[in-house]
Amino acid sequence: MDQNENEMEQGPERRYYARPKFCAFCGDKNMAIDYKMADLLRRYVTDDGKIRPRRQTGTCAKHQRILASAVKRARHIGLLPFSGGMPDNER
Template sequence: MTFRNGGRLMRGRGGRRKVCEFSRLGILPDYKDPERLRRFLGPTGKILPRRRTGLTAKMQRRLTIAIKRARHMALLPFVERSVTDRRR
């Protein structure tokens, strides 16, 4: 989306705001559902921030607790193998 501002073309941030997946589905993050939790992890296994996940602050806190519980129960890995490690 571009528009004029004093003779210069400005590019807007555009895009739609993400909707909290858990609130939309009416569920809570659960450590027993590792497939759903895995979508909120980056390629190295780090928990993605709110600005990337689109979750509310409350759901992000609950998600973090659920991921940490799943990691301690060995349902999720603490770290993912990097691209260079996969070749070996």
């Protein structure tokens, strides 16, 4: 009984709430998504070569679709690899 009483006296646990992510492309109207900007597109691709989901990047649905097609175009041209590439120890 003493243990239950001690738990009730402490009160509710504090929960961590993450900051809401915002779309970087909506915030900066001058920033355009282009398939030729490989440095920008690499931030939205994992080490394995997969496109990062919206919940990780914080982009809105409209810009995520544009971003995905730009990554696919850059892959097709050869600016981005389809897969993660070779590991560091094999280079």
